[in-house]
Amino acid sequence: MSIAVKVLSIGTVLVTFLFHSTASAQERERRSPPRKLTAHQAEVAAANYQKYCALCHGKDREGHANDHAPSLRSKSLMESGIAHQVLRPMQYGRKGTAMGGYLDEVGGPMTLDETWDLTYWLFEQAGYDRLKFSTNPVLGDVKRGEQVYQQQCANCHGVKGEGVNAPALMNQSALAHNTDEFIRHAIVNGRQDTPMQAYKDKLSEEDIDNITAFLRSKSLGWKAEKPILRALPEPADYIVNKDGDDPNFDLKDGMYVLSSDLNDALVAKKRMVLLDTRVTSVWQTAHIEGSIPFPYYADLDETVRGIPKDVQIVAYCSCPRAAADYTINKLRDRGYTRTAVLWEGIFGWMHQGFPVQRGEIEGVND
Ligand code: HEC
Ligand code: HEC
CATH class of the missing domain: 1.10.760.10 (Cytochrome c-like domain)
Known part of the structure; x- marks a missing residue:
């Protein structure tokens, strides 16, 4: 006090x-x-x-x-x-x-x-x-x-x-x-x-x-x-739990997965690709572990390379769904059907106490 x-x-x-x-x-x-x-x-x-x-x-x-x-x-x-x-x-x-x-x-x-x-x-x-x-x-x-x-x-x-x-x-x-x-x-x-x-x-x-x-x-x-900027993940690291089973999500409105279901799937080491669709600076600040920076403004032809079509993709943002919805709809148009959006967004995920990986800060200017 x-x-x-x-x-x-x-x-x-x-x-x-x-x-x-x-x-x-x-x-x-x-x-x-x-x-x-x-x-x-x-x-x-x-x-x-x-x-x-x-x-x-x-x-x-x-x-x-x-x-x-x-x-x-x-x-x-x-x-x-x-x-x-x-x-x-x-x-x-x-x-x-x-x-x-x-x-x-x-x-x-x-x-x-x-x-x-x-x-x-x-x-x-x-x-x-x-x-x-x-x-x-x-x-x-x-x-x-x-x-x-x-x-x-x-x-x-x-x-x-x-x-x-x-x-x-x-x-x-x-x-x-x-x-x-x-x-x-x-x-x-x-x-x-x-x-x-x-x-x-x-x-x-x-x-x-x-x-x-x-x-x-x-x-x-x-x-x-x-921030001390992290190296971005390589395509070889895109899939989390490569040897795990499919998470078999029950999607709300055919689109949304709840934070608790996603967390259960991560704990159970299910095989997935996690896309952080926010501006890349905030991926540096904090992100769900294993997620790759996949901002809504990225050139899809560049970014989807390295992501197989048979794996469950989950996208999230903080708005709380706008950027993720936008990205997933574009992926669905390209034939990526095993796709979902995190319903509560990353702030909702954090408010429920689920873990994130935080970046380091270097000191200060300005
Ligand atoms: C994902 C959604 C999103 C995107 C994309 C976004 N903004 Fe924002 N922006 C917001 C929100 C939400 C706020 C208000 C935040 C608050 O203060 O609560 C905001 C606030 C601002 C403000 C402060 C305005 C004021 O009235 O004080 C400026 C300036 C701004 N944004 C500029 C930009 C610019 C320029 C871009 C593109 C380079 C951009 N924003 C991209 C969501 C976004
Ligand atoms: C009906 C909802 C509503 C009420 C009530 C309201 N505001 Fe706002 N206020 C907003 C919205 C929405 C914005 C953003 C408008 C925009 O620029 O698009 C805003 C913007 C502002 C901003 C500018 C913020 C910035 O960063 O540019 C200030 C300051 C502010 N409000 C103060 C107040 C105060 C003080 C009161 C009470 C006397 C109040 N507002 C009542 C909805 C409201």
Whole structure:
């Protein structure tokens, strides 16, 4: 208890210090993006968007195609502050949500330049002038903020800000990237064409400040972690329990296997191929042992080589099924009929206490 309190207060001091040392412009001023993409960069960024992001954020950036991924074109988001608010989630992801990191440094598929270009492409597509927010803290009554939060916000964002059908507002990586004014701007204006309404006429200015201060009080600090990247499995290692029997799953809706059934089959050393269909960086962070990185955006002609057709394939993701469904449907079209999707996804699997293999972290930058 006392340790937790201490960590919290150090975090708060650090955050406050950062805010004061970097706070420069108090006033909001309009500014345009510093980087104009060339036609070629824009073309690559548009293709990367469709390949990597459309599955959840939608073909037209409208959001909510899967797993309540936010809109990436709402005015209030795209006019909000600095490029890092889009860049950082894209690079490092939001731990514990379906949003994984796409930067090569953490095991993702995109280079640093590609992540920058995609960020500016999103700004250009949305076409709004960006507001400049100060990094000053928004001050308020944390207790009162918590009460209003629980009444007005918890049914979508979760009692602990874990996200139910809306973003996880108390997620540490989100709190690290979202400044107080960014959060307040979202509450005041809502997010256009999404379930997030504007609260400017529904709550007093003080209460909006109070909620913002309450959310900030949950921030413990966050650092970008640099994983030690594992070698990817070779085709010879794709099948787990090569000499085992077939698991003979009883599939729900002809498609889904429950975590408990998959775990039983692994314990009983049944023969299977496990596909982790998430962005590859999160396979590096934690995966079901024996699974191979098989991201939803991979070129199937490349990746299916080495996977025999007679073996039971089980795919999983964290969204909780979107990427796995997508991949398995493509495999079924290619004649892989012995295929299934893990019903609860890997977060459900972990919540039930089943084991995962975790990656190592190297130390810290940024
Ligand atoms: C009906 C469900 C619902 C309620 C109630 C709701 N929200 Fe939201 N909220 C959402 C959704 C959905 C999004 C994501 C919208 C998008 O961009 O697509 C969101 C986005 C946000 C964001 C932006 C997060 C980010 O990282 O960009 C903030 C901040 C926020 N909500 C705060 C609140 C607060 C504070 C309340 C209560 C006063 C509240 N919301 C009530 C559904 C809700
Ligand atoms: C598997 C689904 C999925 C994919 C694929 C995905 N995202 Fe996300 N993304 C999410 C979810 C879910 C969230 C919200 C997480 C939370 O905060 O609870 C999110 C949040 C974000 C945010 C923060 C938005 C905000 O309102 O604060 C950005 C920016 C973002 N994603 C960009 C991208 C980009 C760019 C790509 C492609 C390179 C991508 N995402 C791919 C699911 C996905």
